[in-house]
Amino acid sequence: MTGSLIFKGARIPEPVALAGNYGRIEKLDPDRHGATLWDAFRDTPAIWDYMPYGPFPDAEAFRTWIAGRATLADPYVYTIVDPDGRALGIAALMAIRPDMGVIEIGHIAYAPALQRTRLGTEAQYLLARYAFEILGYRRYEWKCNALNSASRQAALRYGFSFEGILRQHMIVKGKNRDTAWYSILDCEWPSRKAAFERWLAPGNFDADGRQKSSLAALMSEGE
Template sequence: MTQPLAFGAAAPPAAVVLTGRYGQVEKLDPARHVAALWEAVKVEPGLWDYMPYGPFADAQAFQSWLSERALLNDPYVYAVVNPDGCAAGLAALMAIRPDMGVIEVGHIAYAPDLQRTRLGTEAQYLLARYAFETLGYRRYEWKCNARNAASRRAAERYGFTFEGIFRQHMIVKGKNRDTAWFSILDSEWPARKAAFESWLEPANFDSQGRQRVALAAFMAASGLMS
């Protein structure tokens, strides 16, 4: 017989500052973040190919959209901020179900300069740690268009387990979307956390900032990936 869960409810995301070695994640504030974000993302209109919004015609359109996003509680949007204080990306905690202990990370929009960087990866670590250890979630999800190969690779690199495809799951920008589902469970988080932290160690990077050991290798050493 299945035993009852000793679980009450998780907490909703809040306006916290999550500080790491290479930058921080903080609640989106259009007044402080919009100028740097627009400069960072305007050079890559393809960033929005799989998003339900964008690209944006100009800075005013982007600012209007960003201001609307900042008011939402779900998705709850955070900015990824460089050490110089300039925002270079967005990520959200969303599909929030505190009573079930389920939350998703999504709406990830990284400027080209943030992609494949230590801060880009650290931001994902910080958000996952916050969801599991501070807010108390049992399940941390990642979903993306099944055709978005880059997002699927990122999910696997970050230690998410692929669970399958939901066919004809959505209509986005007038097109069918099959959705790939990934997750990390609370029981899996300690090993994934250790892999993240090993990768993020300064000693894992040479004088040019190049990684010595890939995150996938740390995940595999922890028995998380084949």
């Protein structure tokens, strides 16, 4: 790139609060979020199947882990909070390379109460918008275990493009992990943003809360 198009670098994530129509994103705070996160996660050990940590045997072990996560600069961990103030999930901006304009969304853990909800999708929209429009990143990545079909389907639903699989990329909990890679580029974000906003609009849901148009279909229309 030349002239005014030379990339000047992006910013690192900050302890912002990102408000949506169905909830909000906040910097992880063990004192404010630890108890409700534990309540949300405690009986769902399968959430941690593809994570390098967990499940946790008790509230104290979970709180110790949360306290450590909250101090990290990379991954920079946020929590997803519903309108009643309950923390129902976590997600992190990570693999942060401001000089290259590359950042990843990862360490995503949704409690059952957050899965398949408007807030769960809105959280992904809010973090992507923050990364592209406020922090100034060029490339937004999603990586997961190639065996994690739910994560791979979610990446496509959220508008990420599949880029390939890195074979024998990692060892996680003593097992091989082939890693599936996905991304959204800054030039693609406007169409992805429009699809998110069309899906999240109240008019996209009937009186029983059922969607009229799927997010995947809306993403495809914008390609």
